[in-house]
Amino acid sequence: MTVVGSRRRVDATLPAGIPVAELLWDVVGMLGETGDGAAARWALIRVGGQVLDPELALEDQGVVEGTMLFLRDITSPTPEPVVDDYSERVAITVDAQTGRWAKPAAQLLLVGAAALCLLGAGLLTLLIGDRGLRTVGGLGGAAIAAAGGLGMAQLIGKRALGGIIVLAGLPLWAAAGAGIAGEAGADSTGILAAALGSLAAGSWVAILIAGDAVITPAVGLIAALLLPAVVLVGSSAAGVGSLAAAALLAPLGLGQLAVTPALAARLANLAEPDPTSVSVRARRGRRLLAALLVGSTVLLTASNAALAISGGWFAWGLMAVTSVAVVAKARHFRFSAEVAPLVAGGLIGLVLLECSLVLQLSGPGRVGGTVAVLIADAILLAAAAATVRGWELSPLFRRQMSRVELLATVATVPLALAVLRTYEAVARFAHGLH
Structure with missing residues (x-):
């Protein structure tokens, strides 16, 4: 590797597995550094100013063959690097860039x-x-x-x-x-x-x-x-088959969505009163919350897809209220990784509902009708993207959305029972009693 001092530069082969502190005085001698009369504290510095840890070896700090390092007395202000010519400036610039082919990249590829x-x-x-x-x-x-x-x-x-x-x-x-x-x-x-x-x-x-x-x-x-x-x-x-499972997953999946914030907080151990690690645990909790929301939304989307394939008025009603409830829940969250899955899941559910309705009610022209519906949806969504002003919701709208979410969530239970033909079974049982 190349080591640059205040007076000269040397190209040297240094052992990669020995702590930097054991190499420093040999490097100081090679470069002829003497300090300014005061006690010097020498260090090897990367391009960009990162000081290598003297307790760690070069290979432990990602220093690979061909790296350019600077020897500096870190008790005094760091001077600008001495550049002899344009080609050396290019070499320094290239050396500061990331993405070098090294052992970690090879391991990741394999x-x-x-x-x-x-x-x-x-x-x-x-x-x-x-x-x-x-x-x-x-x-x-x-x-x-x-x-x-x-x-x-x-x-x-x-x-x-x-x-x-x-x-x-x-x-x-x-x-x-x-x-x-x-x-x-x-x-x-x-x-x-x-x-x-x-x-x-x-x-x-x-x-x-x-x-x-x-x-x-x-x-x-x-x-x-x-x-x-x-x-x-x-x-x-x-x-009872997979259709019954799809119907049951609608109210149960919404229930799972409701507990995801508390579950993410518990998994991230946010209740721990240690202030030194709260930022790390908060970031971990956000990632876990986003993962739980994505997983729950995928679950509900799969349920909607199965209901769309089966068709029927109760199934379509269940898809509609489930999709509305999912979109309404997005108001509880602030970050894109949390809001986007819920809004996307609700929109997908509504598009599946439209396609199922057209395919099963349009007769011979159902394919053309489905294409027309999808194009109309694209136009509406593009227009919404062009006109949206922000995600800040007024208190009045939030209260209205809360009522909509509650009504839609509650409605999934009787609609799921209807898809399961529970009411027909109860009627047959009551008729048998007479």
């Missing part, structure tokens, strides 16, 4: 390639494998992914890389769950429940292995998968 291989294997096993392949391949692949992630996180200390490996193996978890459920003779609803539950379990394992490196996406996946898995298990046991 881990990314390994993750793609695991992801491809999991998707192939899940989508086109038979029950035996799903069971054996899924279990074996999930175990290999978990072991590889654990090795990355614990043995070489790369928790983020370990988290990538574990998350890439999640389709293998889903394949294993689907295979085991199929071997047990479960119906399609039960197989889907097992796959989703296995994905949630794999996400929890990723948190245990990689910790904060993957907690945000993993928590979002758990929020999107755990409740549907439980509801689908109940639907399979009752023999």
Whole structure:
């Protein structure tokens, strides 16, 4: 590497694994530095002014081959770097830029390639494998992914890389769950429940292995998968199918949305009265809240999609009130990562409602009608984007939105029961009594 002093510069090979403090006096001697008569405190400084930690080695601080460092007495003001010519100025400018190819970049590339291989294997096993392949391949692949992630996180200390490996193996978890459920003779609803539950379990394992490196996406996946898995298990046991599960997920998903702020605060440990770490925990809580909101919104969007496919006036009514309730909940939040998923989820639900209505009521011209509806929606949304003035809502409008949210949320319960044909069953039961 190149070390620049006040009088000269040298190109030298320095050991990368020795603390900087043990190299300083040799570098001072090579550069012929003597100080200004007072006690000098020498340090190696990067381009841009970052002082290297004397207790750490060069490689521990990301100093790689070809780096330019400056030797300075940090007890005196730092002079401007001496530049001999234009080519040296270019060299200094280039050296200050980030993105240098080094060991971390190579590790990330190789881990990314390994993750793609695991992801491809999991998707192939899940989508086109038979029950035996799903069971054996899924279990074996999930175990290999978990072991590889654990090795990355614990043995070489790369928790983020370990988290990538574990998350890439999640389709293998889903394949294993689907295979085991199929071997047990479960119906399609039960197989889907097992796959989703296995994905949630794999996400929890990723948190245990990689910790904060993957907690945000993993928590979002758990929020999107755990409740549907439980509801689908109940639907399979009752023999009522996936449409019943979609109807039940509407009120239950809105209930999950209501508890996400408290859950995020608890996961981030915001109740801890330590003022020194409150900013870190607040940022962590915001990320977790955004992940929970995204997962819950995905859950409700999937419910709306299933209801749109089934059709029927009660299903359409349930989609409408669910979408309105989701959009109304956005008023409780301030940050884009929290507001955007809710507004987007509500808009998607309303567009799905329109498309379902047109496709099932328009007859022969339903495709053209759906295209027209989508174009009209695009025009309306673009016009809204051009005319919006801000997100600041007046107190009166907030109170009105609160009433709308309450009414829409409450309405999901009787509409879900109607989709489940509960009222018809009660009427038949009452008629049988007579």
